[in-house]
Amino acid sequence: MTFASPQEWRFCVAPMIDWTDRHCRFFHRLLTRRARLYTEMVTAPAIRHGDPRRLLAFSGAEQPVAVQLGGSDPAELAEAARIAEGFGYVEVNLNVGCPSDRVQSGRFGACLMAEPLLVARCVAAMKAAVSVPVTVKCRLGIDDQDIEASLDAFVAAVRDAGADLVIVHARKAWLHGLSPKENREIPPLDYGRVHRLKQAFPRLPIVINGGIGSLDEALVQLAHVDGVMLGRAAYQRPGLLAEVDGRLFGEADPQSDPVTAVEAYAEYAAAMHAGGVPLHHLTRPLLGLFHGAPGARLWRRMLSVDAQRPGASTRLLHEALSMVTAAARSDAA
Incomplete structure (x- = not known):
């Protein structure tokens, strides 16, 4: 299996609901030409039954930008991916990490980590529908899962289904007892587990996410994985993005100040x-x-x-x- 170049994902800004809208992405692109940007999560049913232009339209100036989809029906996700590709997105990412109650009730997000074969069918359906990379964003695991065995099994399933890359938020998601906000802060970070995942899947590009707050920390992680994804740090302190092209990609001339x-x-x-x-x-x-x-x-x-x-x-x-x-x-x- 041939995977996309990991260099394309060396630095990413995480998809964040209510944050990474098209205006945010336009501004971030003014600061960095190399970072990969992501939409807020858009559900496949919303695209299928709603107004795709309202949900998916974006400025070409934002490129390279990826769309993140939520869903669990392979046919519905395939159709949503096909529509999104038509708008010009360079990647389709499947959300298997969001722990909110609303997402669980729709049977997508982190709860799907308990169903790796279903996620694999979703990935395979999307791969068959589009020509751009199809990627998966997940957690280390959920609730009482053994993250050593279950994470490897999950990643093997989506890799075999054709996933081009896996982004791992280096925390478990607790679907019962913690709010979405608490799930971003309370479960302990385990970067070592993501590093071991990369060792177990050396040919599959792996991007690490979760708690990375600076480009110095990003550079440390890049010794172990193919890419880093910053979320709140990039949004709350966007000035750091002006240093990304120089420090992480070696470009002499910054995009802008x-x-x-x-x-x-x-x-x-x-x-x-x-x-x-x-x-x-x-x-x-x-x-x-x-x-x-x-x-x-x-x-x-x-x-x-x-x-x-x-x-x-x-x-x-x-x-x-x-x-x-x-x-x-x-x-x-």
Whole structure:
């Protein structure tokens, strides 16, 4: 079996519901040309029975971007994957990691780790329907599973079904007794288990996810696996993305710096706002951009509070940026 080049997944920004929408992805792409970006999870039934354009449309400027699907019906997932490929996504990822009650009730997400043969049928159906890579994002296991035996068996099943790559959140998911938020924080991280998984499947690209908070930590992980995926750190401190191309891909010229990224994003935001997108939806991905820098608190207040005031426009971005750069100059003097 031939797998896609792991270099394409060397650094990824995790799919996060209510966070990694198209505006967030557009902004992240202004900071890094090499990171692989992911949509929020979209369910296969929603695509099949709803408005695919509303759910899947995105700007070509976001590429390379992958769509994450949720579902457990092979035929339905195959159809959703085919539709998503038609919109131009470069990868279809199957969510086998989300632990929320709502996801469990729809029989998808982390609960599917108990059904590796069903997941394998889903992967095989999607592979038959599309020409782009089909990948799986999972946990170490669920509830009382033995993560040594069960994880290897799960990954072997999806590999044999044709999965091009597996992304592993290095925590168990507890489907009973923990909330989705608690499942992101309480189950202990076990990076060593993911490293052993890579050793057991040397030819299958493996990406590690969970609790990685900096590019220094990412570089440590890359000694053991093919790629790293950052979630909350990339969203809450997007400025780190401006260093990804240089530090992780060896590119001499950065995509941009945070200031020029904001200036470019302001043009995009103006067009989106004119089309009816609320301003605070557009400013939300930028809130943590200047985390830890002079003026960061004022920047965050202007983009979160002032953006919701009647009559606010995208001029606010330029005003807030002027405040931050002035604060930086003052601090340096």
